[in-house]
Amino acid sequence: MQVQLDMEGALTARDRVGIQDFVLLDETTEEAFINNLKKRFSNDLIYTYIGTLLVSLNPYKELDIYNSKQMDIYMGVNFFELPPHIYALADNAYHTMLTEYNNHFILISGESGAGKTEASKKILQYYAVSCPSTTLLNTVRDKMLMSNPVLEAFGNAKTLKNDNSSRFGKYMDIQFDSQGDAVGGHILNYLLEKSRVVHQNHGERNFHIFYQLVEGAGDELLQQLGLERDCQLYKYLTQGECAIVPSINDKNDWKTVKNALQVVNIDESYNNHLFSIVASVLHLGNLTFSPDSKGLATLRSNSDELQWVSNLLGVDAEKLHEGFTFRKIEAKNDQILSPFTIDHAIYARDALAKAIYGQTFTWLVNRINESMENTDPSRKTVIGLLDIYGFEVFYVNSFEQFCINYCNEKLQQLFIQLTLKAEQEEYEAEGIEWEPVQFFNNKIICDLVEEKHRGIIAILDEECLRPGDATDLTFLERLEDKMANHPHFVTHKLADKMTRKTLERGDFRLLHYAGEVTYCVVGFLDKNNDLLYRNIKDLMCQSKNVIIQKCFSTLDPGNRKRPETVATQFKSSLLKLTEILMAKEAWYIRCLKSNESKQKGQFDEALVRHQVKYLGLMEHLRVRRAGFAYRRKYDIFLQRYKPLCPATWPHWRGDPADGVEVLVQHLGYLPNEYKMGRTKIFIRHPRTLYATEDAFERCKHELATRLQAKYKGYKAKGEFRKQKEAATKIETCWRGVQARKEREKRAWAVKVIKQFIKGYMTRGQAKTTDNSEYLAFVRQNFLNRLKENLPKTVLDKTTWYSPPPVCSETSEILRKLHYRLLVRKYVRGITPQRKAQLQLKLVASTLFKGKKESYPQSIAQPFVDTRINEQDINPRVIQMIRNEHIKYTVPVIKYDRNGFKPRPRQLILTQTAAYVVDDAKIKQRVLYTSLKGISVSSLTDAIVVFHITCEDPKQKGDLVMQCDYLFEFLTKLSVIANKRDAIHVVQGSIKIEVQAGKENGVDFSIGPEPMVYKGKNGHLMVVTTRTRTR
C-alpha cells in the first residue's frame, strides 16, 4: 500500500514538495531550478532527477532513508514510479545491466565534501542487500563492503572542506554473473595525496590511520611499535593543530579497521608489518637534524627514533643514517658519498616517509583486489563506481590541488561528451529533430593542462627534466611565456591591474570550469619529480618488512631510467580511466554541497547556485528538454494512461505506438505538443503532461472502485474455483487410494483362495507348504465349530461335531476328555442325598435291568425316602414297633392266601422286619431272617411275593402283594435287609407256600387288559399288557 502511495506520489506530490524531476519544471530558469532544490531540501528531500541524472544535495545530517525497508521499496521498481533516490538509480543501472547484458558505470561527481564517497557507499550497501546471495557470494560482498573502511583509513583525511575527504581517486568495478549475483570486484586507485604524510595545512589532519593507531591500538601494540598514546608527540600529526576533532572517533574507527582488515584477508602477521610501517612514519617525522660546523646535516642525539625506524622497517640503522645524511653519487665505476645540508636531509626523510606510505597504500589496494578477485572465467558484466576527490580550492593550493582539479576537469569533459552524445543519439535514433543547446565546453581547460608539448604538464615535465638550474619559479616563467594569451590562465605578470592585486608573484591562476583557483608554484618541481634518493631506495629493497621489501623490489631498482613524472603518470592513468568509462553505459550522480560549514539544514543559495552553474546542470536540463520535456516508451506511456481513453481501456491489442496515438488524439493533444518517435512519445511542454496526469488522477478513483469490485468478484470466483478444484483433487486422490486398496485386497484374496484350493486338493497328503495353511484352517475351523456345538449334558451321547479326517484322532481324544469333564462336573454337582438315591437306583439296576419288563419306565421315577407320612400310620403301630427304626413305608395291596382277595395295607420296613399293617393292627411281621426269597415276574405287573421260612409256626406263609412302587420298595428292602441275592425275577409263574406244606401259585400272562383274579386252577392269575399303562 505504501509503495502504491509512493509510486503515485511521484507525480502527484509535485506541488507540495517541489518537482521531483527538473525536466518537468515549467520554466528552465536558474531561479526556478534553485527554488525547487531549496523547497525540496527544506523538506529533507535531498534527491532530485534531471531525467535519469540524480542531483544529490548534502544534508549534513543522518536521514532515515537508507534503511532496509527503503531498499525493499526500490527493488525492481520502475525508475520514475517512486520518488527520486540513489537506490532507484542503483537499481535501474543494475536491472538495465541484467536485461541488456552490458557494462555500466556510475559517475559520482561534485566538489570536496559534496557527498560522493557517501553516495558510493550507499550504492554498494544497496547492492549488498538487493543482489541474490549465497554464502560464497556473501564473503565477496563483505570484502567489497569492508574494503571501504580500510581504504578510507589509509586514503582519507580531514581537510578544511571535509572531515573525511578522499585523498585518492577510486574506481571500483563490481562484477556480476548472468544471474545478477555480485561475484567479484576490482579497484583502481588514482594518485594518493602523499604530501599529506609529511605536511598538513592548518586545520587539517594527516591520514586517519595514524590517529587511529595512536588512539585505538592496545598498549602492547603501541609498546611494540615504540609509540605513546599521545598524538601531540608526533610532528607529522600536529602541523594542522587539530589532531583530535570531535566529529571523528579514532578509537572506534580503529576497531572497524582492524575488523575490516581481517575480512579482506590481511592477517595478523601482515597487520604487524603494516602497522610497523605506519609507526615508522611517525618515528621518521620525529627525526631532526642539526648543522655541524660546516653547516652539514647530522642527526640529532635522539637516535632512539632512528633505531625504531630501522627496527620497524627491518633495515640497518647505520645505512639508514647514512641515507639521511649522504647522497650516493655514481661517477663512472666509483661511488662517492656527498654529504647533505639540513634541507636535503629533511627532504630525504620526508621523501622516504611519503614513499613508504604511498607504496603501502598501493600494496593494500592490490591485496584487497586479490581477496575480491573472481577467478571464474565465464563472462561477467560490471557496474563501475567512480568516487574521486572532488574539486577543491584552499587558501594555498599546490601541486596536489592542481592534479585533483585537473582530474575533475577531465570528468566534467567526459560528462559533457557523454550526455550530449547520448542525447543526440536518442533524438537521432528516434528520428526527432534535434536543436543544439549552447553550453560551456571545458575542453579548452583540459587542453590547457594536458596538451602535448604545450600544456602545463608538458611544461612542468620539461622543467623537471631539463639540465641546469630549473626551479619552481623558472617553471612559472615558462608558463607565462607559453600561456600568455590563454583566456583561462593568468599570473601576476600577465594580469591586468585589478587582478594583479589578488595574485602573488609565485602564483598562477586557472579559470577552471568550477571556478578560479590560484596555485602557488612552490614545490611543483619536487612533487612532480617525487624523487627518492637511490641509496635509500636500495636499502628499502633489503628490508625485512615483507611489505616494504615487496613494494620496493617491484619498483625495479635495476632500471636506471628516469621514471615518468607524477603529473604524466596521473595524466596517463586518467586517459586510461576515460577509455574504461567510455566503453560503458553511464549513470550520473551530481553531488552538491548545501553550505561550506557542514551545517545541517543550511541552504547557502549562492554556493548552490555556483555549483549548479559549473556542474552544467542547467545545460544538462536544457539538453534533456531540447524541445521535449518528457519522453517515455510507448508501452510504458500506454500502460499508465490507457484508462483515459475507452479505446485503450482495459486493453489495447495492437501496436503500442498506435495505441498511444489513439490515446493522445482522444486527450486532444495538439500536433505541435508532441512527437512520435520510433519507440517513444516526446511531449514538448510539461503542462501537457500535467493535464494528462491530472485527468489520470481523477479517473483513478473511479477506476479504483470499479477495479475493487471486479477484483473482489474475481477473487471470490477464484477462491471458489480453487476450493472446487481442491475438492475434486481430494476426491480423485481418495478414490485412487480406495481403488488401490481394493485391488490389493482382491489380489490378496485371489492368492489366499488359490492357496486354499490347493490346500484343499492336497489335504489328504502329508503336510506340505501347499496344504499346511489349509490344514491349519481346517483344524481351527473344526475346533471353533466343535466349541460352539459341544454336548451340554453328560447324557447327550449323540451331539458331537463330526471331525474332518485330519482331526479324527484329536476329536476322539477331545470327546473323551469332554465327557470326562462333563461327568466330573456332574459328579461334583450332585448332593449326598442324590448320590444315595443314585446308589439305590444302581442297586435297582443290578436287580432288574434286563430282567423285568417294566423296569426301564421306572428309571425316571425318583425314589423317595418313604411313601406314607408318619401321621398316616396309626400311632399304636408306631408305638409297637418303636424300638425298631422305621426305614421305609409304602402302601400295598395284599392278596389273601386263601381266595386272593385284595386288601390295602401299609407295609413298613424297619431295621429288622417288614410289617404288614392294617390300620392299628399289625397283620404280619416278617423278620428278615425268615425271609428266604422275594419273587417278581419278568412282566410289567407289580406283584411281589415274599417267600417266608415256614418251619416257624408263627409265620403265616408267603406274602403276595401288589405294590405300585415295586422297584423302589424292593431296592430299599434289599438294602435294608441285605437281601440282594434273595430277589428273583421269575418267568411264567411263581410258586407260593400258603401254609407249611400247602402250595399254590401265581401265574403271569400277557393280555389285552391288566387283571388280577383267582384262576380256575386256584392260582392267582395276573394278566399284564406289554407296556404297562397306569
Ligand SMILES: Nc1ncnc2c1ncn2[C@@H]1O[C@H](COP(=O)(O)OP(=O)(O)OP(=O)(O)O)[C@@H](O)[C@H]1O
Ligand atoms: N547522504 C548523506 N546523508 C548524510 N550526510 C551526508 C550525506 N552525504 C554526505 N554527507 C556528509 O558529508 C560529509 C562529506 O561527504 P563525503 O565524504 O561523501 O564527501 P566527498 O564528496 O566524498 O568529498 P571528497 O571529495 O572530499 O572526498 C560526510 O562525512 C557526511 O557527514
Ligand SMILES: [Mg+2]
Ligand atoms: Mg570522498
